[in-house]
Amino acid sequence: MSAADTKEVLTEVEDGVLIVTINRPDAKNAMSKAAAEGIAAAMDRLDAEDDLRVGILTGAGGTFCSGMDLKGFLRGESPTVEGRGFGGVVQAPPAKPLIAAVEGYALAGGLELMIACDLVVAHKDAKFGIPEVKRGLVAAAGGVMMLPDQISERIAMELALTGEFIDAQRAYELGLINEVVDAPALEGAKTLAAKIAANGPLAVKVSKQVMRQSRGWDMEERYEKQGQLIAPVFVSEDAREGAAAFAEKRKPNWKGK
Template sequence: MSEEKPVLVDVADGVMTLTLNRPGAKNAVNRAMAEAVAEAMDELDSNDDIRVAILTGAGGTFCAGMDLKAFVTGELPIVEGRGFAGFVEAPPQKPLIAAVEGFALAGGLETMISCDLVVAAENARFGIPEAKRGLAAAAGGLIRLPRQIPPRIAMEMALTGDFIDAERALQLGLINRTVPAGSALEGARELAASIAANGPLAVKLSKQVINESTDWTRDDMWQQQQAIVMPIFTSEDAIEGATAFAEKRAPNWKGK
């Protein structure tokens, strides 16, 4: 792959694939990469023909984190309003799947946990070793990771900087599934196809409820959910889904 573009973007069958394309630097995130990811995320959410996206890395590595060489020169891989890597503080509205080969470390892990689903190679490794470099996992490792795995395990990972393997990550629920080394992207595409086959409005709003409901109270959670999901039940897609089921055919979604 050429390193001329920091991110390669491909769209096929309703699935956008974003490939972090700095293999010589283990796909470390610099400013140019962050800006390219942010641009792709805008296209993902604005293009009705795209249902789901996959984020992966070139050269057998997902992402080794922030480009430290660029950091010491004063460059930060942050996009205003989007955060690190161009999206960790403002993930897309549509589903995003991480396809992980090799290492997802530091900002690479934080990028991974900003995705909705994770397919990882059996030999993948994960960690937030920022403390080993006198830094802190401030792109989500300290606040998002404890919400995805037991807080004591997140605490250990943050304070020691030690890595965990794919088997442990699967046990902890940090990733969805493991696949043989070299086939993470293939596995992610299978998962993406399953999502893309469903009603796009239902998928988008279901993701919204799951993400936002973590802050809801028992007193208002049903009302909050109702306000978001009601458009699903009054949509053209809902009628189409029921009709297609009765007629034993694949639905023709309109996303409305």
């Protein structure tokens, strides 16, 4: 636990991975204003510190996030951060990779937090859904906009209009999550994070940037825009180090520049 932690969000660093835990287990990690601010601060830290390569977002007490704190909502509280949106992340995810480690439920805003992450590892008993319509609400933190980008539009429409849940195996079959594990999801996420952290940090960051941004590019501009982003990677010290390490049959010593 770092000095910057609040009681509602805990952070821990392990082998270049920043583990961010929503710590409201008694409320099934429902998103509060304080928790959103804690996540936003953690995302700022992830991008600011060169030694951090990957982030993991998870929840304490066997649940990822059950959505917006409805008690806070009734008090007039909004669990958002200006410029970053719901949960301090959905509108402005970090530049570095972010993995969701899902136990229990990822529902409503919790699912929206999850799909704002780049990769998802989930326990086999996890459940997913955007049940806002059951409460007379809309999945406005990206659910109805982002979900059709990640799975079939017809399936996304079904989830949005019925509010029903799906299990981890179904989510995996739909391509919504990367991996289903029997062990704790956080352990699976750490294994995946280690594979990413072993790679060139500049190359990883720009690969994510191109994948995220290129879907909005005009076809005739794609390679030009990609070239502008990747050119610095190909002339970096890390690119030379990667080639040298391959030739010398050793692990590369990345500098991130």
